[in-house]
Amino acid sequence: MTLVPPPKLAFEDSYGKPLVGGKLYAYDAGTSTPKNTYQDLAQTSANTNPIILDARGECIVYGTGNYRLVLKDANDNQIWDRDNVAAPGNTGLPSGGASGQVLRVDGGGNPQWVSPKAGRNKFIDGAFRSNGGNYASGTPTTGSNQYTLDMVRVTASGESLVFSALGIGNIVTAPPSGFDMIIAAADMEGGTYALNWGGTGSITINGTPRNKGDTFTLPANTTVTAHFSGGTFSEVQLEKDYVTAFDYEPPEVLRLRVGAYVKYLGVGVMATAYSTTAAECVICFQPPMRSAPTLSQLQSAVNLRVAGANSNIGITLATISAERKGINFTITRTSGTWSKYDPIAVADELIARLDCRP
Numbered sequence: 474m475t476l477v478p479p480p481k482l483a484f485e486d487s488y489g490k491p492l493v494g495g496k497l498y499a500y501d502a503g504t505s506t507p508k509n510t511y512q513d514l515a516q517t518s519a520n521t522n523p524i525i526l527d528a529r530g531e532c533i534v535y536g537t538g539n540y541r542l543v544l545k546d547a548n549d550n551q552i553w554d555r556d557n558v559a560a561p562g563n564t565g566l567p568s569g570g571a572s573g574q575v576l577r578v579d580g581g582g583n584p585q586w587v588s589p590k591a592g593r594n595k596f597i598d599g600a601f602r603s604n605g606g607n608y609a610s611g612t613p614t615t616g617s618n619q620y621t622l623d624m625v626r627v628t629a630s631g632e633s634l635v636f637s638a639l640g641i642g643n644i645v646t647a648p649p650s651g652f653d654m655i656i657a658a659a660d661m662e663g664g665t666y667a668l669n670w671g672g673t674g675s676i677t678i679n680g681t682p683r684n685k686g687d688t689f690t691l692p693a694n695t696t697v698t699a700h701f702s703g704g705t706f707s708e709v710q711l712e713k714d715y716v717t718a719f720d721y722e723p724p725e726v727l728r729l730r731v732g733a734y735v736k737y738l739g740v741g742v743m744a745t746a747y748s749t750t751a752a753e754c755v756i757c758f759q760p761p762m763r764s765a766p767t768l769s770q771l772q773s774a775v776n777l778r779v780a781g782a783n784s785n786i787g788i789t790l791a792t793i794s795a796e797r798k799g800i801n802f803t804i805t806r807t808s809g810t811w812s813k814y815d816p817i818a819v820a821d822e823l824i825a826r827l828d829c830r831p
Contacts, residue, residue, distance in 0.1 A: 481531040484544060486552070490669075491530030491718060494547030496523035502539040502557045511535040594720060595656050595666070595697070597730045598624045599709040600642030605737045606771075607823065610636050618653070620830060623731050626653045628700075641721055644707040647674050651702030655831040656711070657734075657763065663693030669716040674704030678711075688715075696831060733763050736827040742819040749810040751803055752817045753793070761797040766827035768792045768802055776820040777804075779811050783820055790825055800827060 484492040499522055501508045512518040512533045523545070524532045539559055544552045603623040612621075613633045620626050621634040625645070632648035645652075667688045670676065676683055677700045683689065691697060699711070708719040722730070736758070744754035770790045777786050787807035794801045804817065811817070 482534055483529065483531045484526055485530060485715075485717075486546065491528075492526050492544075492546060492552075493528055493530055495526040495530060495552075496545045496547070496549070497526065497532060497534070498523045498543040498545070499534075499536070500541040500543070502541050504541065508540060509536070510540075593712045593717060595660060595711040596624075596654055596699070596709050597656075597734070598622075598727060599670075600707070600719070600721060601625065601636060601645050602642050603727060603731045605731070605735065606826065608634070610634065620735075621652075623735055624654055624830075626655065626830075628652060639707050642707060644672060644705055646705050647701050647703060651700050654699045654701070654709070656697035656699070657831055658694045658696045659763065661691060661693060661695055661697060662713070663691065665689070665714055666691050666711055667714065667716045668711050670709040671707040672705035674701055674706050676701055676706075676709075686716075729760065732758075733760070734828070734830045736762070736766070737823055738825040738827065739819060739822045742824070744804050744817040746811050746813055746815040746817060748813055751805045752811075752815075753801070753803055754817075755799065755801045757799040758797070762827070762829050763797070764829040765795045765797055766800065766829045768795065768800065769826045769828060770824070771826060772821065772824050773807075775824045778818040778820050780815050795827075 484495055484497070486492050486495075499508050499510045499520075500506055507522050509516075509522070510520045510524065512520055512535070514535050516535060516537070520532070520534065524534065526532050539557050541554070541556045542558050543554045546552060601622055605623050606620070608621045611633045613631050614621065614627045615630065617630045618626050618628060619630070622636065622643075622645070625634060627634055627648055627650075629648065629650035632650055634648060634652060635646040636643040638644075665688055667686070668676065668678065668683050669685055678689070678691075679698055680700075681689075697711070699709075701709075710716045710719060738756070742754060742756070744752035746752040768790060770788075773789075774785055774787045776783055777788075779786075786809065789805050789807060790802055791805065792800065792802045
């Protein structure tokens with residue numbers, strides 16, 4: 474049995490982005506003599522030499538014998554020069570390749586089978602989209618290490634995060650003391666990682682400065698603290714072995730990933746009055762949060778629907794018990810009464826936060 478040649482080869486720049494407009498030169502092995510490659514297995518339609526890569530950094534390559542291949546970017550900067558490459562076809566490709574994997578040519582010109590990109594980014598919300606707490610751009614924090622956007626922790630009290638739309642995500646500007654994004658130890662397997670981002674700012678990983686496109690080793694089951702400073706950031710990626718084109722997760726997937734660490738309570742929360750001033754609420758989490766959350770009240774007076782009528786009522790919230798799978802808490806009104814066993818429904822968008830972020 475022989476391996477079916479791939480219909481296209483895909484190339485990436487040093488940041489893991491598609492090498493749009495890149496140039497693949499083909500020569501006789503060991504020489505600078507141009508050698509034809511083809512667009513079809515029958516070799517009836519020759520490629521240009523160099524081959525100009527398409528908008529996905531891809532091209533079709535068939536040939537015979539061995540080649541010297543030189544890859545350059547669109548500005549003729551050489552990326553790699555690899556000699557004695559067997560023609561794509563029945564030889565020269567790596568063995569194996571599990572179901573669902575794709576063939577990728579790495580920055581050294583070496584073909585390898587890799588898994589698709591979905592879910593590879595260790596940063597939760599590397600596009601800065603999640604803002605369940607309705608943080609307003611430019612609002613000063615009131616304490617150190619305070620979260621603003623859901624997964625962004627501003628370092629210094631009194632500083633603010635500024636952000637604006639960039640595609641379906643945001644571009645953020647770091648405050649003077651910077652901000653952090655934390656990757657929980659449970660999310661880290663040991664090995665080589667690659668880092669990439671858009672923007673003008675700088676990143677340190679566990680205190681070590683890193684450049685765009687850097688690869689480095691991180692241990693398993695160890696918390697990663699990424700510190701961002703000195704400029705703007707978008708599409709931040711930390712991925713195993715290499716970075717791929719940025720993966721914008723579907724909103725429902727992003728909600729699940731963020732919701733493992735922080736949830737917000739509001740409309741839809743139901744409770745039952747067990748006295749004339751207090752009600753009890755039980756909420757189950759599916760899937761569970763990463764650890765037992767802390768309940769933080771966000772408003773002192775909220776709109777509640779009691780016995781079929783809406784009222785703005787002063788309340789206090791208190792945790793009875795909390796665990797990964799759910800929380801049980803009380804809602805106690807600070808004035809007035811309701812009837813015992815009345816159903817209580819929250820009619821405000823945001824009344825509390827459940828938090829187990831690092």
